[in-house]
Amino acid sequence: xxxxxxxxxxxxxxxxxxxxxxxxxxxxxxxxxxxxxxxxxxxxxxxxxxxxxxxxxxxxxxxxxxxxxxxxxxxxxxxxxxxxxxxxxxxxxxxxxxxxxxxxxxxxxxxxxxxxxxxxxxxxxxxxxxxxxxxxxxxxxxxxxxxxxxxxxxxxxxxxxxxxxxxxxxxxxxxxxxxxxxxxxxxxxxxxxxxxxxxxxxxxxxxxxxxxxxxxxxxxxxxxxxxxxxxxxxxxxxxxxxxxxxxxxxxxxxxxxxxxxxxxxxxxxxxxxx
Amino acid sequence: xxxxxxxxxxxxxxxxxxxxxxxxxxxxxxxxxxxxxxxxxxxxxxxxxxxxxxxxxxxxxxxxxxxxxxxxxxxxxxxxxxxxxxxxxxxxxxxxxxxxxxxxxxxxxxxxxxxxxxxxxxxxxxxxxxxxxxxxxxxxxxxxxxxxxxxxxxxxxxxxxxxxxxxxxxxxxxxxxxxxxxxxxxxxxxxxxxxxxxxxxxxxxxxxxxxxxxxxxxxxxxxxxxxxxxxxxxxxxxxxxxxxxxxxxxxxxxxxxxxxxxxxxxxxxxxxxxxxxxxxxxxxxxxxxxxxxxxxxxxxxxxxxxxxxxxxxxxxxxxxxxxxxxxxxxxxxxxxxxxxxxxxxxxxxxxxxxxxxxxxxxxxxxxxxxxxxxxxxxxxxxxxxxxxxxxxxxxxxxxxxxxxxx
Numbered sequence: 305x306x307x308x309x310x311x312x313x314x315x316x317x318x319x320x321x322x323x324x325x326x327x328x329x330x331x332x333x334x335x336x337x338x339x340x341x342x343x344x345x346x347x348x349x350x351x352x353x354x355x356x357x358x359x360x361x362x363x364x365x366x367x368x369x370x371x372x373x374x375x376x377x378x379x380x381x382x383x384x385x386x387x388x389x390x391x392x393x394x395x396x397x398x399x400x401x402x403x404x405x406x407x408x409x410x411x412x413x414x415x416x417x418x419x420x421x422x423x424x425x426x427x428x429x430x431x432x433x434x435x436x437x438x439x440x441x442x443x444x445x446x447x448x449x450x451x452x453x454x455x456x457x458x459x460x461x462x463x464x465x466x467x468x469x470x471x472x473x474x475x476x477x478x479x480x481x482x483x484x485x486x487x488x489x490x491x492x493x494x495x496x497x498x499x500x501x502x503x504x505x506x507x508x509x510x511x512x513x514x515x516x517x518x519x520x521x522x523x524x525x526x527x528x529x530x531x532x533x534x535x536x537x538x539x540x541x542x543x544x545x546x547x548x549x550x551x552x553x554x555x556x557x558x559x560x561x562x563x564x565x566x567x568x569x570x571x572x573x574x575x576x577x578x
Numbered sequence: 579x580x581x582x583x584x585x586x587x588x589x590x591x592x593x594x595x596x597x598x599x600x601x602x603x604x605x606x607x608x609x610x611x612x613x614x615x616x617x618x619x620x621x622x623x624x625x626x627x628x629x630x631x632x633x634x635x636x637x638x639x640x641x642x643x644x645x646x647x648x649x650x651x652x653x654x655x656x657x658x659x660x661x662x663x664x665x666x667x668x669x670x671x672x673x674x675x676x677x678x679x680x681x682x683x684x685x686x687x688x689x690x691x692x693x694x695x696x697x698x699x700x701x702x703x704x705x706x707x708x709x710x711x712x713x714x715x716x717x718x719x720x721x722x723x724x725x726x727x728x729x730x731x732x733x734x735x736x737x738x739x740x741x742x743x744x745x746x747x748x749x750x751x752x753x754x755x756x757x758x759x760x761x762x763x764x765x766x767x768x769x770x771x772x773x774x775x776x777x778x779x780x781x782x783x784x785x786x787x788x789x790x791x792x793x794x795x796x797x798x799x800x801x802x803x804x805x806x807x808x809x810x811x812x813x814x815x816x817x818x819x820x821x822x823x824x825x826x827x828x829x830x831x832x833x834x835x836x837x838x839x840x841x842x843x844x845x846x847x848x849x850x851x852x853x854x855x856x857x858x859x860x861x862x863x864x865x866x867x868x869x870x871x872x873x874x875x876x877x878x879x880x881x882x883x884x885x886x887x888x889x890x891x892x893x894x895x896x897x898x899x900x901x902x903x904x905x906x907x908x909x910x911x912x913x914x915x916x917x918x919x920x921x922x923x924x925x926x927x928x929x930x931x932x933x934x935x936x937x938x939x940x941x942x943x944x945x946x947x948x949x950x951x952x953x954x955x956x957x958x959x960x961x962x963x964x965x966x967x968x969x970x971x972x973x974x975x976x977x978x979x980x981x982x983x984x
Binding site for chain 2: 370382407410459
């Protein structure tokens, strides 16, 4: 199967630049503003969108993304509402890939097959589920592949050459290299090590490799984009949203702040191969 | 790994770390290589006579094992039914069963060459036991503890600090055990090269539930031998409190294949199961889900968001339970019953007055179940309760509840 993700990476390869992958949390700071942010991303320069599924216990996330999930949940956000956001988005944008990212329990409770059918119908292209390693592929990864949805796996600095084939076996769409051992929002320690890791992964797979965790500005995006096929930015976008809020409520600066930051990051990505 | 019979309930987990549908390894990829290493290291240690000898020696000379099996005569007379025995785990060094597991795991951490230990704690019993073994084995340790629990278990916080541990209060969520575990996992994923995560309960990703159970199974094994010596038979019932369920699985495991022994786990019923988010009885009042590395019964809303739960006892105030308990609940081998805050408080006071033993509030939940059960049984029958911890840490909070303190 060829998905929107495959098509987009192929097009960018022809263009000779890496993808800018942006992460925002569904329903943050509220449903309407979250939708406006989501829909503003492609225009601002995002090539692929990761939409976070809020979870009460995000064990792999730093404080910025934790708080974003809490803001969404406090407004009564549900997984069904996240799928509704994608459905609305698809009415206006048929080509930008959308990947849902989060934790397994809300999907498990929704019902795996029911969720996959609803996600496919809404126009979801891929899934990243942090707490499902290859050892648990029967749970969601294999059913997702059968449903025609990419399952994007995280690889990390602890994934050595021996384990890499196991991690890559059922991965599709792209490989998400986590630049550090740590949680979202921390800082990258060595860009050179990230480049080495990307080359190591690419020696095992033909899939595009995107790098995330710790990319904070256009400079980082440009530097990481020299080696990677995609640059993932999340926490700084969430922080930019949070800074515009007054008493947790959006202001007229909220969507604009995201638009500006994404435009700047897109500039970084575009400069990375020139 | 632990028994031979094909139909034994003691065979779990399988190679995937499953007890029936429960358990598993639901963790971030960063942690997976380490979890596989840990499993390999544990398998090797189990077969290493030197490791087993060191652990046995520590159990005797450091912990003070075997812990006594005590006939609670006045409790028995008061209840007027079955004979009541207490397995005195509260007499262990550090005041609870938690030390059994900590010693096993700290030896493993040393074997794996780890240079730093982290742990989560609710009531502080596991935190104290971890800080204790880290002092003894000279490893720096950081204990994650919910801010609410720091408040209500201050004596244990002071003990941990005096033992040289860093206590990190966690303010996220309701500031209880669940939040402490999230924060410990965040630390672990960041410092995975150097750090050993010493999980205190029989939950989390495989192999923790199996490992913790094995280290705690000494409780039930001793009960079996001691009861045989005292009464020349098997007990008719065994009872333990269940939060994550480490003292409970340690008590139950030796008896799982003895159908004549009724087994009861006392969950934290808090304000009552009918009070929304007012209890921590994950089996009686929750449903299966995935959290903290395993599939198990969880307190959660209809969208799969985890609830905080409530219990007067910090050690039981957790929205999940060990996966083996979930399996034993489904197969009905163990009967899990909710005990309310008020029932536990009453049992706490009765035990203190009748036996001169101040039980931990956690253990008082098990006691409350004994108080319900014993009068329904014959005088020729016997119940063994795992008195998992002592209640010194709780005297201030109980004093407040009873109006003895302002």
